[in-house]
Amino acid sequence: MTEQSDRPYHHGDLRRAVIETALAMLHEEEGWQFTLREVARRAGVSHAAPYKHFPDKAALLAELALIGFDRLRETLLAALPASAASLRETFLPVARAYVAFGEANPALYRLMFGADAGKPSEVHLSERALSTFAILTDFLARGQEAGLIRERPVPGQAAACWAQLHGLTMLVIDGLLLPEKVGDDAVTAALTTLLEGIEA
Amino acid sequence: MTEQSDRPYHHGDLRRAVIETALAMLHEEEGWQFTLREVARRAGVSHAAPYKHFPDKAALLAELALIGFDRLRETLLAALPASAASLRETFLPVARAYVAFGEANPALYRLMFGADAGKPSEVHLSERALSTFAILTDFLARGQEAGLIRERPVPGQAAACWAQLHGLTMLVIDGLLLPEKVGDDAVTAALTTLLEGIEA
DNA sequence: TGGCGTAAGTTGTCACTGTCTACATAGGAG
């Protein structure tokens, strides 16, 4: 019955296993209330083993958040049209992809911007997060050069765009954009408002 | 030394005391890691007493979040100019007050939109939260009537504004709007972008 | 090849938590 003899003393890839288990639980339980011990149990190791790879729970959560930024970055890059079409045709898919990412990974997205994954500022100022932010900055800079986007200081404009996307995503995640209260496609409406604020 | 005889058996106003203590700790510790038992200790009651007023910790946090919406509502109303000035002169003060509220109460603000205070949708769909959201909706509706704001379906436009303010506030709280990275007054820049998206 | 240092796991323990149950008190309605 017990398969204790099967399992070797050393897991071999515990760090990855812990991360993947935690990601799974984050998704299943829609939150990070899960316990480190439960993660260890599901990974098939002792309750203290994860501590060999993460100093504490916050450190694990911080790594999950960073993975979230990695995934978001790839999602956005994948949604970026190769050809330089019109502003609308370029911006909307990316913006939609952003919101969709949050909708598909609500707990992960919350964690990324929450205060439980170490110090937020540390996570957000890390290379992996900043390079995700940079996608937007680059996009706006190129858009301004091409004359598609109103000329404004890029960083401030980027802040505005990011804020809009982030806020919108949170509203979606919280289920605050009920169609009967806010119209059929509030996301498109909001994105259009943003667009009208930046297009040349 | 011990003042056990001073304190009457019944506190008299424990519910309020618990809330106020929790609010204080929320502010002091910049988060809601505090324990219910510590709250009870500081309130000078036994560790189980708070359970007579809140079924669990999440319920207490939910009440704190609702108080946050109350305070935000009053802050916004106080910032709303009485006279109907220009759009900019009306909108900017309110928007700034919103962001400033988040900056001044980072933990409370996070809690209001976090997932730890009961189910977020329940908190946000409560009367006390909705009436706060309504300030913005009303403002936009009146602005459109007066011809100051571009005519768009109000709910979608409101979603866009709220998203912008919320996202901006989060960026500020997280310290992501470093002047050297994003310009001197990124908040104003972002709000201006928003304004350019809604003004007639 | 063989021995060994050390990274990676294990068990055991600690203080402490949220929550439950049983009991104590006292304030107010009848």
Add this chain to the structure above:
DNA sequence: CTCCTATGTAGACAGTGACAACTTACGCCA
């Protein structure tokens, strides 16, 4: 004046994060 019940207390329990002391076995170097 009495008793009901809301409010508070004490005690118990399972389970947690974190640490310490002990084991195992991988992989490097003589």
